[in-house]
Amino acid sequence: MTDLPGIVITGASGRMGQMLIRTVLASDRARLVGCVERAGHAWVGRDVGEAMGGAAVGVVATDDPLEAFARAQAVLDFTAPAATVEFAALAAQARAVHVIGTTGLEAEHLHKIAWAAHHAVIVRAGNMSLGVNLLVQMTKKVAQALDADWDVEVVEAHHRRKVDAPSGTALMLGQAAADGRGVDLAAVRDAGRDGITGVRRLGDIGFSSIRGGDIVGEHDVIFAADGERVVLRHIATDRSVFARGALRAALWGQGQKPGEYDMLDVLGLSE
Ligand SMILES: NC(=O)C1=CN([C@@H]2O[C@H](COP(=O)(O)OP(=O)(O)OC[C@H]3O[C@@H](n4cnc5c(N)ncnc54)[C@H](OP(=O)(O)O)[C@@H]3O)[C@@H](O)[C@H]2O)C=CC1
Numbered sequence: 001m002t003d004l005p006g007i008v009i010t011g012a013s014g015r016m017g018q019m020l021i022r023t024v025l026a027s028d029r030a031r032l033v034g035c036v037e038r039a040g041h042a043w044v045g046r047d048v049g050e051a052m053g054g055a056a057v058g059v060v061a062t063d064d065p066l067e068a069f070a071r072a073q074a075v076l077d078f079t080a081p082a083a084t085v086e087f088a089a090l091a092a093q094a095r096a097v098h099v100i101g102t103t104g105l106e107a108e109h110l111h112k113i114a115w116a117a118h119h120a121v122i123v124r125a126g127n128m129s130l131g132v133n134l135l136v137q138m139t140k141k142v143a144q145a146l147d148a149d150w151d152v153e154v155v156e157a158h159h160r161r162k163v164d165a166p167s168g169t170a171l172m173l174g175q176a177a178a179d180g181r182g183v184d185l186a187a188v189r190d191a192g193r194d195g196i197t198g199v200r201r202l203g204d205i206g207f208s209s210i211r212g213g214d215i216v217g218e219h220d221v222i223f224a225a226d227g228e229r230v231v232l233r234h235i236a237t238d239r240s241v242f243a244r245g246a247l248r249a250a251l252w253g254q255g256q257k258p259g260e261y262d263m264l265d266v267l268g269l270s271e
């Protein structure tokens with residue numbers, strides 16, 4: 001039992017944090033050894049099972065990430081960009097595999113994460129589900145097969161509490177379409193149409209975001225031509241698909257060389 005990889009969960013009280021706690025506790029391949037919340041959070045000092053309204057599980061939430069990471073083989077991190085950058089440095093210091101699900105990361109954050117990956121294994125993906133990562137590969141293949149007369153639009157829908165747009169998944173899908181076409185996404189990205197936009201630019205990849213209610217996560221990649229359309233779709237109905245992927249990544253990362261990996265590596269879908 002104690003030989004199983006020890007897992008720490010950051011942002012433990014969050015939507016994903018709580019799903020990750022349940023997933024790790026239910027697993028016979030890993031054990032929960034720590035949960036992190038920020039200083040002053042109501043969960044700090046409390047057993048996380050009780051904090052979730054159930055029975056005690058023997059893990060007390062802490063506001064000391066380094067102490068927790070030092071006891072772990074992997075950190076599952078679905079928090080916010082500034083926190084994730086801080087955790088990347090600490091996980092590298094503790095030589096723990098850092099699984100990053102956080103989205104909304106900008107160039108400055110990615111740069112710091114890349115530095116941490118010189119010293120530790122980092123697995124980062126805007127979406128950890130098997131289905132979305134298959135969709136990424138399908139999107140690349142369809143984009144390879146179709147020319148720029150097929151307009152590419154990525155449409156995503158999420159719950160009302162999501163703070164970043166386009167979603168990390170939408171950006172992965174847009175990147176896959178750009179890779180398939182052999183173009184630079186930054187040069188063709190079109191997000192946020194409003195007002196007199198002018199006609200659509202040939203070759204652009206468009207992004208649209210819907211926010212409402214409790215939508216877990218829905219993504220369409222639309223290839224639209226004159227007279228026909230191809231639509232690739234993924235619908236997540238339960239956050240457990242992300243949590244299972246994250247735990248799989250943590251286990252896969254054990255024994256890998258330091259570096260930055262993604263879910264395509266974990267799932268063996270890289271080309
Ligand atoms: N890659 C994937 O498969 C998926 C990625 N996500 C991404 O995961 C992230 C979290 O999503 P979700 O769970 O819905 O969000 P929540 O807001 O429900 O949870 C985020 C948690 O992180 C905590 N947090 C933020 N900053 C810190 C910090 N400095 N130290 C410790 N804890 C901190 C928050 O605490 P507090 O409340 O105190 O701010 C909160 O508990 C988002 O970026 C989302 O897009 C979500 C689902 C799947």
Ligand SMILES: O=C(O)C1=N[C@H](C(=O)O)C[C@H](O)C1
Pocket residue numbers: 103126127158162166167168169170216217218
């Ligand atoms: O914030 C969320 O909820 C989700 N975020 C990820 C994203 O930005 O794509 C993954 C999933 O869609 C849920």
